[in-house]
Structures are given as C-alpha cells and as structure tokens.
Amino acid sequence: MTVTDVIEDVEAFRLRARAWLADNMPKLDPDAVPPAPGDDDEEWVKTRELQKKLYAGGFAGICFPKEYGGLGLSPAHQEAFSQESEPYQMPLLLNVPTFSICAPTILDMGSEQQKRDRISAAIRGDEILVQFLSEPSGGSDLAGLITRAEKDGDTWVINGAKTWSTCAYAADWALCLARTDSDAPKHRGLTMFLIPTKAEGIDMRRITQVNGSTEFCEEFFDNVVVPADAVVGEVNDGWAVASRQLFHERTAVGGGSPYVSGRGTGRLSTPPSDLAEIARAFGRNEDEAVRELVGESRAQHVVQDQLIRRVSQGIESGVMPGPAASIMRLFHAETQWMLDDHAITIAGSGGVTGKDNQSLAAQLSVNYLMRQGSSLGGGSTEMSRNIISERLLGMPREYAADRDVPFREVKRGR
Ligand SMILES: Cc1cc2nc3c(=O)[nH]c(=O)nc-3n(C[C@H](O)[C@H](O)[C@H](O)COP(=O)(O)OP(=O)(O)OC[C@H]3O[C@@H](n4cnc5c(N)ncnc54)[C@H](O)[C@@H]3O)c2cc1C
Structure with a gap:
C-alpha cells in the first residue's frame, strides 16, 4: 500500500465535507415552488449541475471504485457525507435508479469498457441511467417477458x-432485458442490453399518474439496432444480471443502498410526511387516539432505520444472504402504507376532498391514492413475501407450470 492509498478517517472526511458543502453547495430553499406536474425538466437540469459540482469538488461516487471515477470509500464515509449534506440541495434524483440500481449492476456484471464508460459518466454528472424491465404484460413475472x-x-x-x-425521458442509457432464445426455458433465454434511450426506433411516451406526475414512461421498440458490445454479461445469461439488478433495486427501495448520496427523494414536490405536523394542522394534536397513531408511525420509522442497518450490514458481511434485501423492501412498503393511512385518518373528512386543490387535505388524499406505488416499485410486496418465505425461511416453492418448459411452448394470456 502506498501513502496515497491510505483511506481517510471518517471523521476527518466528515469535517472536510462539511467545510466544502458550506462553501460550494446551495442551501435548501424552504419556499421553493414545485414545478408544474409533468414539467420537471428544470429539476433535471439542476440535478446534473449539482452532480457536476460534487464531482468537481471530489465528493461524487463515494462508494464506487476509483478506477471508475469514484472515491473508493466505505458506506460509513457515505453516511457521514449524507448527514452533512442535509441542509443543502443535492442531486437526489440520481440516487434511484442511476446510482443505487443501474451503476452497481454494471459494476457487478458489466464489461470493463461498460464500467469505465457508463459509471464514470454518471459520476461526472454527464449521463443518467434507467431500467427497461417491466412490460405491459406484467412485471412480477419478469422472466416471462x-x-x-x-x-x-x-x-x-x-x-x-x-x-x-x-x-x-430524462435518461441517456437503459438496462434493457430481452428474450434472445425462445427455445430455452424462460429464465435461460434472456439477455441484458445497455442501450441508448434515444436510439432510433424507440418511441417513448409519458404516463400520467393520479398525482399529476408524468415521470413514468413507456417505450415501444421497432427494430432498434444495438451493437454486440451492448450485451451486459453473457448472451442468454441475462437472468443472472437481472437478479443482481433486482437485488440492488430491493436494497435501494428498502433504504439500504451504500450508493445513495444525500437524503430524501429530490422532488421539490415531496408530499408532507410529518404526522405530528399534520395533526397540528388539523387541530387534532391533543386527541389521544391521534397521538397514538403519530407514536405508532414514529416507532415504525425507528424500527425501519434499525432494520435497514442490521440487514444491510448482514448482507455486506455475508451473514445474511442477498434475498434478505426483500425484508427491507417489504418493511418500506408497510411503513409507507402506515404513514399514508394514518395521515388520512387524522385528516378525517377533510382528506376526501379530491385532488383538484393545493390544500394539505387534498395532498394527503392524493398520497393515499399513490401509496399503492410503494408496494409495487422494486417488485411487489407479494413477491417480496414470496422471496422471504421461499429463499429465507425455506418454505416450499410456488408452483410454476412453465418451469423447465421451452418458452415458446408456454401458454400465455387467457
Ligand atoms: C414507483 C415505481 C417505480 C417503478 N420503476 C420501474 C422502472 O424504472 N423500470 C421498470 O421496468 N419497472 C418499474 N416499475 C414497475 C414495477 O417493477 C412493477 O410494477 C412490479 O414489478 C409489478 O409488476 P406489475 O405492475 O406489472 O404487476 P403484476 O405483475 O401484473 O402483478 C399484479 C398484482 O398481482 C400480484 N402477483 C403477481 N404475481 C404474483 C405471485 N406469483 N404471487 C403473489 N402475488 C402475485 C402482484 O403482487 C400485484 O399485486 C415501477 C413501479 C413503481 C410503482
């Protein structure tokens, strides 16, 4: 080991980060106005600028290896930086899926060139990565695509x-899983590709959600040509890459990814989530039943923080197997549901006023409608339960009529 390889002490790193953040990053603005629904391009321009600042200052890609543009430091360094960065604007939109899902998958499974090109470009703030996995025919049975x-x-x-x-819509590259051998059983005929999102033949459309956001997209591929070196991993071994990607996704959605930098979602329009404040706003903070709900949700969050720490350290040290990430993923959904359910209970009849105004009650009613997303994103809650029961608790595997059957012989649809 040379002198330059000596890893900086976490506390020294924290102090250096604190000083740099104060001198370089813009403070969070509590009066910032959220962009109109569906028109958030400004947020992406800002996000890229912030990432470039982090990179120029030597604080980007903290847990990624140095040879791919990162700092090669530990999750403890990342945690210290995230804590220090809380009062500042951060490129949080890049956390999921660019840094916590796509880049680690490329790091684990990609070619040397893919790692050098894509991971370092993302760390520099030049490129954004996304996932093309789910299909209109269903996302839970990913191998049946x-x-x-x-x-x-x-x-x-x-x-x-x-x-x-x-x-x-805001991205440059996507990890795209496709079928390359229909004669093989469904898990064995897939290949992962790294493709430009603006490639000729991709027709991308935005989907409007119940809260007005259009961040979801759908893509139609019409003879999209990609080179041989777009393959990630081996041809027909895409399931191995997808499995690694799903692991990173569950870890990220569950809140345990070491590649996430900063706290929060990055959306200016992040919905209200402090139940005590919500109770005060509705004049119900002295109501004993309401105080119980606030306490229950708070306790659930404290347990979630501890659970994330325990499970992510368990996986990192090899004490727990990778599928344990599903525990964090499941608990995340349960915690989110509890929060949204309690918020609407506290709001009472005010929470059913509809979504066409900006009142707190209206926002809570939209949150309630949106809460289903937390039990679908990153693989559904039911699939998490399946994984926990089959792969952690050793319960019998779910029956699958298509196991070991050539994919072209599998009955689909009705
Ligand atoms: C916030 C969010 C972000 C997302 N981001 C992306 C993204 O970037 N890229 C991407 O490709 N996809 C993304 N998705 C899609 C997500 O991966 C899918 O929604 C998810 O995998 C479920 O697929 P589906 O919606 O097609 O539901 P389906 O697979 O059709 O399932 C419908 C219902 O049936 C249940 N079900 C299905 N199979 C079983 C089973 N075997 N046992 C028990 N219950 C079962 C499911 O739990 C679910 O409740 C995102 C979704 C959300 C909500």
Missing part, C-alpha cells in the same frame, strides 16, 4: 415494449 432481441450479423435487433420506466 416477451420483448425480443434477434441477432443480425454483428448487431442485435430489438422489438417489443416496456413500461413503468421511472424518469426514462
């Missing part, structure tokens, strides 16, 4: 459709 890639000389030609791709 029907988008296909066919070999044509040195290239691959992709046809099909993807959906629910978070923020794909």
